[in-house]
Amino acid sequence: MTVYGFSSSGNCHKVRLLLEQLGRRLDQDYRWVETDSSRGQTRTPEFLAKNPNGRVPIIELDDGRVLAESNAILCWLAEGSPYLPADAWQRAQALGWMFFEQYSHEPYVAVARFIRGWTPVDSPRRGAELSRCLERGHAAFAVMERHLSDNAWFTGPDYGIADIALFAYTDVAGEGGFDLTPYPAIRDWLARVRATPGFVAMPEPAAGAAALLARID
Amino acid sequence: MTVYGFSSSGNCHKVRLLLEQLGRRLDQDYRWVETDSSRGQTRTPEFLAKNPNGRVPIIELDDGRVLAESNAILCWLAEGSPYLPADAWQRAQALGWMFFEQYSHEPYVAVARFIRGWTPVDSPRRGAELSRCLERGHAAFAVMERHLSDNAWFTGPDYGIADIALFAYTDVAGEGGFDLTPYPAIRDWLARVRATPGFVAMPEPAAGAAALLARID
Numbered sequence: 140m141t142v143y144g145f146s147s148s149g150n151c152h153k154v155r156l157l158l159e160q161l162g163r164r165l166d167q168d169y170r171w172v173e174t175d176s177s178r179g180q181t182r183t184p185e186f187l188a189k190n191p192n193g194r195v196p197i198i199e200l201d202d203g204r205v206l207a208e209s210n211a212i213l214c215w216l217a218e219g220s221p222y223l224p225a226d227a228w229q230r231a232q233a234l235g236w237m238f239f240e241q242y243s244h245e246p247y248v249a250v251a252r253f254i255r256g257w258t259p260v261d262s263p264r265r266g267a268e269l270s271r272c273l274e275r276g277h278a279a280f281a282v283m284e285r286h287l288s289d290n291a292w293f294t295g296p297d298y299g300i301a302d303i304a305l306f307a308y309t310d311v312a313g314e315g316g317f318d319l320t321p322y323p324a325i326r327d328w329l330a331r332v333r334a335t336p337g338f339v340a341m342p343e344p345a346a347g348a349a350a351l352l353a354r355i356d
Numbered sequence: 357m358t359v360y361g362f363s364s365s366g367n368c369h370k371v372r373l374l375l376e377q378l379g380r381r382l383d384q385d386y387r388w389v390e391t392d393s394s395r396g397q398t399r400t401p402e403f404l405a406k407n408p409n410g411r412v413p414i415i416e417l418d419d420g421r422v423l424a425e426s427n428a429i430l431c432w433l434a435e436g437s438p439y440l441p442a443d444a445w446q447r448a449q450a451l452g453w454m455f456f457e458q459y460s461h462e463p464y465v466a467v468a469r470f471i472r473g474w475t476p477v478d479s480p481r482r483g484a485e486l487s488r489c490l491e492r493g494h495a496a497f498a499v500m501e502r503h504l505s506d507n508a509w510f511t512g513p514d515y516g517i518a519d520i521a522l523f524a525y526t527d528v529a530g531e532g533g534f535d536l537t538p539y540p541a542i543r544d545w546l547a548r549v550r551a552t553p554g555f556v557a558m559p560e561p562a563a564g565a566a567a568l569l570a571r572i573d
Contacts, residue, residue, distance in 0.1 A: 191499045192460060206448055208455040215448035231423055231432035234451075238425035241459045243409060282408045 141170045143189070144196040147256075147344040148176065149249055149307030150209040151196040156303055157216050160337035177257045177348075210237040213300040222299040229295040236293040236301040243282070247275035249308045251315030256348040273316060280322050283309070287324035291331070298335050306332045311341065314352040358387045360406070361413040364473075364561040365393065366466055366524030367426040368413040374433050374520055377554040394474045394565075427454040430517040439516040446512040453510040453518040460499070464492035466525045468532030473565040490533060497539050500526070504541035508548070515552050523549045528558065531569040 142158070144151030155171070163169055174180045174195050181193045190197045190207045197207045198215075206212055214234075217223035224230045251272035254264045283305065286293065293301040310329055312319060319326055332338065343349060359375075361368030372388070380386055391397045391412050398410045407414045407424045414424045415432075423429055431451075434440035441447045468489035471481045500522065503510065510518040527546055529536060536543055549555065560566060 191502050192456060194460075204445070206445075206452055208452040208459075210455050211448050211452035214451055215444060218444045227432060227435045228421070228423075231428050234431055235423055235425040235428035238427050238455070238458055239409060241455055242425075242463075243411075246459075246463070285408045 140168070140201065141172055141199045142196055143172045143174045143186070143199065145174055145176045145180075146342045147348060148195065149311065149341065150245070152341040153209045153303050153307045154196045154198065154212050154216070156307070156339055157213055157222065157300065159339045160222070160335065161216065161220060162337065177253075210241060210300075210304050213237070213303060217300045221297060222294070222303070224295045224297075224299065226295075233294045233299060233301040237304045239279075239282070240301075240304045244276070244279040244305065245308060247272040247279060248312050248315060248317065251276060251317065252308065252311060252352070253315075255315055255354070256344060256352040260351070260354075269316070276312070276315070276317055280309075280312075280317070280319070280325060283328075284322045284324050287328050291328075298332065302328075302332055307341070357385070357418065358389055358416045359413055360389045360391045360403070360416065362391055362393045362397075363559045364565060365412060366528065366558065367462070369558040370426050370520050370524045371413045371415065371429050371433070373524070373556055374430055374439065374517065376556045377439070377552065378433065378437060379554070394470075427458060427517075427521050430454070430520060434517045438514060439511070439520075441512045441514075441516065443512075450511045450516060450518040454521045456496075456499070457518075457521045461493070461496040461522065462525060464489040464496060465529050465532060465534065468493060468534065469525065469528060469569070472532055472571070473561060473569040477568070477571075486533070493529070493532070493534055497526075497529075497534070497536070497542060501539045501541050504545050508545075515549065519545075519549055524558070 142151075142154055144154060146152070158169055165171060174186065176195055180186065181190075181195055187193055189199060189205050192207060194207065196209050196212060197205055198212050199205050206215060214223065224233055251269055254262065254269050254272065258264050283293075292298050293305055306329065309325065310332075333340070344352065359368075359371055361371060363369070375386055382388060391403065393412055397403065398407070398412055404410055406416065406422050409424060411424065413426050413429060414422055415429050416422050423432060431440065441450055468486055471479065471486050471489065475481050500510075509515050510522055523546065526542065527549075550557070561569065
């Protein structure tokens with residue numbers, strides 16, 4: 140199996156994190172083809188032939204079949220494992236959090252980080268759009284904090300794919316300009332995720348993005 | 357079971373359409389509590405106690421358990437029915453389209469319709485934001501058109517929940533200002549969905565919204 144992904148993308152790191160936690164090893168059980176969406180590598184004719192929506196991550200099986208959308212990939216990889224609840228209601232709750240992540244969280248939490256790290260310092264996006272991302276991102280964190288005040292995990296009684304989906308960009312929210320101090324339950328949950336067996340952190344971004352992310356605005 | 361939904365919302369209509377196609381009948385098998393998100397009814401303390409994210413639709417079981425996110429609700433309702441593929445890979449493909457719908461389609465196709473029908477005629481959102489919705493919505497339609505040139509359905513070999521998810525707002529895209537003439541495969545697919553057994557159309561919006569949606573800008 141081949142993963143096409145951009146190492147600095149939380150959506151892509153989700154796939155690597157689950158693969159590692161499932162005990163699958165890079166270059167033994169799966170290949171990783173680095174595909175830098177910030178430099179147009181998801182808009183080439185070759186890539187668009189695999190995913191017409193022009194986004195990473197995707198997985199490609201050895202027979203050529205392709206699956207897109209990070210959270211759909213998590214569902215497929217986790218089939219039959221403890222990371223996907225066996226109970227239908229609980230599985231639907233996990234899916235609910237994964238749709239929440241893609242609709243109410245990622246478009247703000249991930250995009251704030253993208254604007255800060257991958258757009259020029261004089262980008263117009265650093266104005267009203269970044270402010271809106273911060274406002275909506277905090278609204279998403281408030282919803283998460285409320286859930287975590289009564290629950291250890293998002294997936295169900297145990298850690299799993301909904302936690303992986305929400306962890307990816309929450310763990311690097313500081314790079315987007317978010318202060319997680321007001322969310323003690325989220326900070327405790329982030330620490331619990333980091334302590335799960337087989338956990339791997341997202342690689343550091345390349346130097347240019349890292350310098351931009353480290354700026355104090 | 358109780359559905360809390362806004363009848364003019366495609367996300368909410370998805371749930372009603374699947375329930376009807378599963379043979380469940382309003383006021384016999386489920387209740388519908390009209391919850392007008394355009395008038396703040398999803399932001400009351402009572403509603404936020406059910407869904408802290410303040411969005412419809414949600415379903416509430418008779419024992420009080422709640423499930424949010426339209427596409428997660430579809431997955432749960434369709435469990436064990438022909439509307440959810442039994443094959444794990446095909447189920448993941450259906451989920452991939454449902455995540456596509458919430459990330460790359462709904463935020464533009466649905467929001468364009470919302471801006472035109474539910475914001476004042478002098479709303480600043482009718483400028484750059486509406487233009488961006490139209491541009492991104494057409495990009496989503498191009499991806500759908502390409503898929504439908506080789507496939508009858510989004511869910512798999514048969515009609516199912518990914519079709520319901522994508523149908524809801526595509527069928528009323530004209531109200532958002534989209535012209536679907538360039539997408540013959542989408543128009544054929546919309547007709548095929550409307551011909552599925554038990555199909556019910558979304559109710560007409562209330563008079564005020566209908567008048568705004570009928571305006572020629």
